[in-house]
Amino acid sequence: MTDVAVPVTTKKDWTSDQEIRWCPGCGDYSILTAVQMLMPELGARREDTVFISGIGCSSRFPYYMDTYGVHSIHGRAPALATGLAVSRPDLHVWVITGDGDALSIGGNHLLHALRRNVDITILLFNNQIYGLTKGQYSPTSETGKVTKSTPFGSLDHPYNPVSLALGAEASFVARTHDMDRKHMMATFKRAYEHKGASLVEIYQNCNVFNDGAFEAILTKDNRPRMLIPLVHGEPIRFGVEGEKGVVVTADGARIVEVADVGEGALAVHDEARPDPSVAFALSRLADGPTSPTPIGVFRAVERADYGSLVNSQVLRASDQKGPGDLDALLASGATWTVG
Amino acid sequence: MADTASPPRTDVAHTDSPTSGSSTAGASTNPIELDRVVIRFAGDSGDGMQLTGDRFTESSALFGNDLSTLPDFPAEIRAPAGTLAGVSAFQVHISDHDILTPGDHPSVLVAMNPAALRANVKDVAPAGTIIVNSDSFDERALAKAGYAANPLEDGSLKDFTLYEIPMTSITLEAVKPSGTKPRDAERSKNLFALGVISWMYTRPVEATIAWIEAKFAKNDMVKMANVLAFKAGYNFGETAELFESNYIVKPAALDPGRYTNVSGNTALAWGLIAAGQLAKLPIFLGSYPITPASDILHELSKHKNFGVRTVQAEDEIAGVGAALGASYGGALGVTTTSGPGVDLKTETIGLAVNLELPLLIIDIQRGGPSTGLPTKTEQADLLQAMFGRHGEAPVPIVAPQTPGDCFHAAIEAARIAVKYRTPVFLLSDGYLANGAEPWKIPDVDALPDISVPFATEPNHVRGDGGEEFWPYLRDATTLARPWAVPGTPGLEHRIGGLEKADGAGTVSYDPTNHEKMVHLRVAKVAGIARDIPLVEVDDPDGDSELLVLGWGSTYGAIAAGLRRVRLQGHHVAHVHVRHLNPFPANLGDVLVRYPKVLVPEMNLGQLCKLVRAEFLVDAKGLNKMSGQPFRAGEIERAVLDALAGS
Numbered sequence: 001m002t003d004v005a006v007p008v009t010t011k012k013d014w015t016s017d018q019e020i021r022w023c024p025g026c027g028d029y030s031i032l033t034a035v036q037m038l039m040p041e042l043g044a045r046r047e048d049t050v051f052i053s054g055i056g057c058s059s060r061f062p063y064y065m066d067t068y069g070v071h072s073i074h075g076r077a078p079a080l081a082t083g084l085a086v087s088r089p090d091l092h093v094w095v096i097t098g099d100g101d102a103l104s105i106g107g108n109h110l111l112h113a114l115r116r117n118v119d120i121t122i123l124l125f126n127n128q129i130y131g132l133t134k135g136q137y138s139p140t141s142e143t144g145k146v147t148k149s150t151p152f153g154s155l156d157h158p159y160n161p162v163s164l165a166l167g168a169e170a171s172f173v174a175r176t177h178d179m180d181r182k183h184m185m186a187t188f189k190r191a192y193e194h195k196g197a198s199l200v201e202i203y204q205n206c207n208v209f210n211d212g213a214f215e216a217i218l219t220k221d222n223r224p225r226m227l228i229p230l231v232h233g234e235p236i237r238f239g240v241e242g243e244k245g246v247v248v249t250a251d252g253a254r255i256v257e258v259a260d261v262g263e264g265a266l267a268v269h270d271e272a273r274p275d276p277s278v279a280f281a282l283s284r285l286a287d288g289p290t291s292p293t294p295i296g297v298f299r300a301v302e303r304a305d306y307g308s309l310v311n312s313q314v315l316r317a318s319d320q321k322g323p324g325d326l327d328a329l330l331a332s333g334a335t336w337t338v339g
Numbered sequence: 340m341a342d343t344a345s346p347p348r349t350d351v352a353h354t355d356s357p358t359s360g361s362s363t364a365g366a367s368t369n370p371i372e373l374d375r376v377v378i379r380f381a382g383d384s385g386d387g388m389q390l391t392g393d394r395f396t397e398s399s400a401l402f403g404n405d406l407s408t409l410p411d412f413p414a415e416i417r418a419p420a421g422t423l424a425g426v427s428a429f430q431v432h433i434s435d436h437d438i439l440t441p442g443d444h445p446s447v448l449v450a451m452n453p454a455a456l457r458a459n460v461k462d463v464a465p466a467g468t469i470i471v472n473s474d475s476f477d478e479r480a481l482a483k484a485g486y487a488a489n490p491l492e493d494g495s496l497k498d499f500t501l502y503e504i505p506m507t508s509i510t511l512e513a514v515k516p517s518g519t520k521p522r523d524a525e526r527s528k529n530l531f532a533l534g535v536i537s538w539m540y541t542r543p544v545e546a547t548i549a550w551i552e553a554k555f556a557k558n559d560m561v562k563m564a565n566v567l568a569f570k571a572g573y574n575f576g577e578t579a580e581l582f583e584s585n586y587i588v589k590p591a592a593l594d595p596g597r598y599t600n601v602s603g604n605t606a607l608a609w610g611l612i613a614a615g616q617l618a619k620l621p622i623f624l625g626s627y628p629i630t631p632a633s634d635i636l637h638e639l640s641k642h643k644n645f646g647v648r649t650v651q652a653e654d655e656i657a658g659v660g661a662a663l664g665a666s667y668g669g670a671l672g673v674t675t676t677s678g679p680g681v682d683l684k685t686e687t688i689g690l691a692v693n694l695e696l697p698l699l700i701i702d703i704q705r706g707g708p709s710t711g712l713p714t715k716t717e718q719a720d721l722l723q724a725m726f727g728r729h730g731e732a733p734v735p736i737v738a739p740q741t742p743g744d745c746f747h748a749a750i751e752a753a754r755i756a757v758k759y760r761t762p763v764f765l766l767s768d769g770y771l772a773n774g775a776e777p778w779k780i781p782d783v784d785a786l787p788d789i790s791v792p793f794a795t796e797p798n799h800v801r802g803d804g805g806e807e808f809w810p811y812l813r814d815a816t817t818l819a820r821p822w823a824v825p826g827t828p829g830l831e832h833r834i835g836g837l838e839k840a841d842g843a844g845t846v847s848y849d850p851t852n853h854e855k856m857v858h859l860r861v862a863k864v865a866g867i868a869r870d871i872p873l874v875e876v877d878d879p880d881g882d883s884e885l886l887v888l889g890w891g892s893t894y895g896a897i898a899a900g901l902r903r904v905r906l907q908g909h910h911v912a913h914v915h916v917r918h919l920n921p922f923p924a925n926l927g928d929v930l931v932r933y934p935k936v937l938v939p940e941m942n943l944g945q946l947c948k949l950v951r952a953e954f955l956v957d958a959k960g961l962n963k964m965s966g967q968p969f970r971a972g973e974i975e976r977a978v979l980d981a982l983a984g985s
């Protein structure tokens with residue numbers, strides 16, 4: 001790069017002096033490393049970078065980044081981030097959240113941040129459990145989960161975060177996992193570069209309260225059979241030998257043997273498809289991380305981001321009415337003079 | 340006649356100057372002079388009474404009267420027609436001298452239907468005037484209003500001067516040339532009533548006609564119908580020989596200056612815009628619609644050319660969250676709401692206490708608890724603002740006392756918020772929000788500069804000699820922490836809801852540090868007492884035995900009530916507090932000087948409780964919880980009782 005404006009940094013520059021308090025072996029570590037390693041690659045500036053989190057294990061994340069950061073309150077990070085991103089479009093605002101934070105207590109804010117397309121990058125650490133409160137089931141836990149608060153098994157039907165985001169017409173939705181740094185970095189980079197709200201679901205292992213939740217799909221051996229990579233413009237194929245694929249029909253998406261249908265019948269992934277329904281169909285391929293599951297970018301479409309719309313209204317108002325004149329405002333109703 | 344009716348005011352911004360021509364005041368004989376009059380317009384909530392009252396107010400303001408208004412409407416957009424629950428009323432007090440309240444008892448009641456009569460007749464002053472739309476007094480309407488017999492015929496109104504005017508039929512006839520269908524035409528009858536009252540009180544007509552034409556510019560037929568109805572009402576007054584005379588309330592001798600008529604919510608919105616300019620910060624409003632605060636959101640949304648950003652959030656929590664996020668980024672974050680919204684915002688306000696960032700929480704109080712009385716007024720959120728958070732979480736509180744004062748109170752709240760990096764509550768209420776008064780437009784150049792600098796440099800030297808930024812290293816005087824906004828190189832730092840280490844601002848669970856931080860936050864807010872004006876004691880004789888202590892919107896009623904008591908020769912003192920947390924530094928000294936302290940509040944004694952606890956004074960409460968503001972007469976009686984009790 002010859003562009004001197006792009007700062008040269010290293011991972012160390014992005015690492016704060018705070019001692020990390022996650023349990024040894026927690027998946028959060030590898031996500032933190034992926035982000036810290038990505039930052040120099042993005043050419044980002046520390047002073048222009050803000051991490052805002054809610055409450056939960058993952059929400060300690062901002063303390064470990066040597067950037068601006070706010071560790072806010074449970075579920076409300078997207079609300080704070082909206083105010084910041086709208087009033088300071090020059091900043092890059094990240095939201096760090098978890099399955100309980102984003103989908104339970106803060107569900108409403110997540111939906112509306114996605115709907116409005118606020119220019120924020122949301123990393124949703126999904127470990128399918130409440131870690132910080134020591135192991136209750138979460139809104140992404142599988143039905144029947146036995147935890148301290150559900151000794152007879154949970155009754156709730158879980159959310160699929162990707163489906164939820166697509167239902168809210170999020171303009172960028174992706175999934176990655178904590179066992180593959182390269183995939184995380186590539187996915188985070190796409191999310192960072194997307195203008196508007198981007199949501200990345202990260203399958204994250206909580207080795208203390210929900211160890212192995214993603215084992216069925218994420219062990220090295222299982223990945224080829226169980227992860228369905230989504231690559232824009234490519235037929236959707238997976239399997240040790242690429243023997244399986246995905247077809248999409250009016251009835252939805254389903255997994256097929258390529259030999260049965262022929263390669264030409266496979267769905268070609270189009271992340272830029274304006275209508276989110278095919279992406280949604282792909283998100284429904286797996287009920288949970290126990291059967292073949294798509295990862296990668298489900299959807300990446302261009303749509304005006306909320307902050308730009310708000311700020312262009314402000315600029316337009318100034319253009320049309322001239323800059324605010326307080327004297328004129330106070331006398332804008334009928335006035336009269338005494339004395 | 341022309342000299343009595345022509346207003347002395349010039350410089351009217353509207354093109355439709357009320358000074359134009361002798362036709363503005365219509366009575367053929369000289370109108371009788373009154374020093375003041377209280378008029379209440381009452382009808383069905385679909386009858387347009389608020390609009391009628393607003394317009395009468397505006398023309399009286401332009402005419403030069405002092406005035407005060409009290410809109411009173413049901414929470415339902417269209418409550419069942421013809422029922423008592425559906426009655427909407429608007430009271431306006433106009434006078435030729437300085438007045439403080441919308442008046443205790445209307446001297447004139449305009450009742451558009453039996454329900455409006457029944458709901459309001461008990462308030463009419465003895466021997467007052469009642470004008471009814473006699474067309475609406477049919478059997479069905481009487482039954483709906485709960486009348487067993489027709490009050491127009493059974494003599495029950497014999498102590499009043501009753502005018503029966505068939506408003507519906509005259510309106511229908513009058514608007515025929517506009518071609519409107521009878522059902523639509525009937526809807527112009529409120530303007531007929533406005534016409535009658537405009538004649539009765541010699542209000543200028545041209546301004547009102549121009550206003551109707553502007554208001555209904557989009558629909559020619561409706562515009563024409565309304566103008567015809569208004570004129571018909573005015574002419575009816577002049578020609579029907581029903582009324583013996585008409586009246587004039589001469590302009591009031593107000594302080595010299597330029598005036599406009601404002602409601603509390605408009606003044607508050609303007610105050611926020613001014614605060615942004617004076618603080619040199621962009622205003623960011625995060626808000627969720629709620630009665631009676633929504634008008635501030637509406638007003639601010641109109642003025643984006645001042646750099647104002649408004650976000651109608653998904654809920655109350657998001658509204659305050661976005662405002663706090665914007666403050667973190669260097670804007671002046673504001674959220675507007677009412678009690679139920681404050682409930683929801685509470686956790687975020689606690690976060691703002693911990694983050695030590697500026698934030699304005701505007702609470703337009705209404706009747707509670709829960710949904711309560713959305714359109715009625717109350718002052719019962721004081722203790723919530725004071726204590727409604729977990730932990731020791733002090734928040735400064737400012738309360739405006741008149742509609743126009745909402746402007747200055749907003750600036751004061753913003754000044755405290757940015758200087759001390761703290762959330763601040765502004766406690767207005769439904770009465771101030773919707774009430775209007777002539778307001779002397781302040782000299783913008785004389786408003787205070789409330790700007791503060793952002794941090795730009797590291798402020799601490801490490802053991803190894805390197806420089807770093809400590810986000811909680813406080814200013815020695817104000818105890819405010821530095822406001823370092825993202826985008827400033829070298830000051831990157833992390834803050835959050837967890838307890839901070841004093842100075843460094845890193846997470847700390849250390850017990851002694853927590854104790855110290857609790858005290859520092861409390862001391863910071865308490866220290867604001869050094870930076871706010873002392874209370875002014877209104878004690879003309881200096882030897883009063885009784886002090887009346889008030890706050891917020893009760894100002895007008897208390898001051899008017901005390902005028903009456905003083906006219907009777909009694910000596911009483913009045914203190915009205917604007918800063919409720921911290922209290923002005925001299926409040927305790929003032930209170931202990933008086934053997935008796937009476938605290939009128941529209942709650943069950945919240946300020947009373949605070950001053951008793953804080954200053955060990957034996958203050959007594961005068962409490963009203965009806966959703967209606969105090970009347971001057973109620974204050975007068977309570978004060979006389981308290982004096983007699985000695």
Ligand code: SF4
Binds near residue numbers: 025028057127207209
């Ligand atoms: S509880 Fe689970 S999610 Fe939390 S830090 Fe420990 S391992 Fe990680």
